[in-house]
Amino acid sequence: MNFKPLGNRILAKIPEEKKQTSSGIFLPDNASKEKPTQAEVVAVSCSCEDIKVGDIVVYAKYAGTSLTLDDVDYLVLDTEKDILGVITK
Numbered sequence: 911m912n913f914k915p916l917g918n919r920i921l922a923k924i925p926e927e928k929k930q931t932s933s934g935i936f937l938p939d940n941a942s943k944e945k946p947t948q949a950e951v952v953a954v955s956c957s958c959e960d961i962k963v964g965d966i967v968v969y970a971k972y973a974g975t976s977l978t979l980d981d982v983d984y985l986v987l988d989t990e991k992d993i994l995g996v997i998t999k
Contacts (some may be wrong), residue, residue: 913979915955922949922967922974922980945973946951948997949985958989972974 915921925948951965961967973992974985987993 911976913953913984915953915986917955918957919945919955920951920958920961920967920987920989920993921953921977921988922969922985923948923952924985949987952984961993961996968994969989969995 913921947970948966948968951961951963951967954961954963968989969985969987969992972988977984977986
């Protein structure tokens with residue numbers, strides 16, 4: 911993947927949707943699913959100081975621009991208006 915975010919933006923990997931519940935029930939593709947609101951940061955622009963690669967960020971529900979690179983779904987998020995916070999471990 912060759913992508914470098916510009917400005918105050920990051921590239922975040924959207925987690926894959928679960929196809930099976932914890933009790934073992936398989937979910938059909940047409941089941942109503944909530945859009946995930948957490949993602950792992952995989953690239954950061956030079957302007958971002960508070961967020962680094964590997965962080966898990968929480969973002970607004972309809973935020974960002976979807977991008978598919980090498981069959982993997984990503985979001986380009988603006989750090990000032992799209993990201994709500996960083997999950998600390």
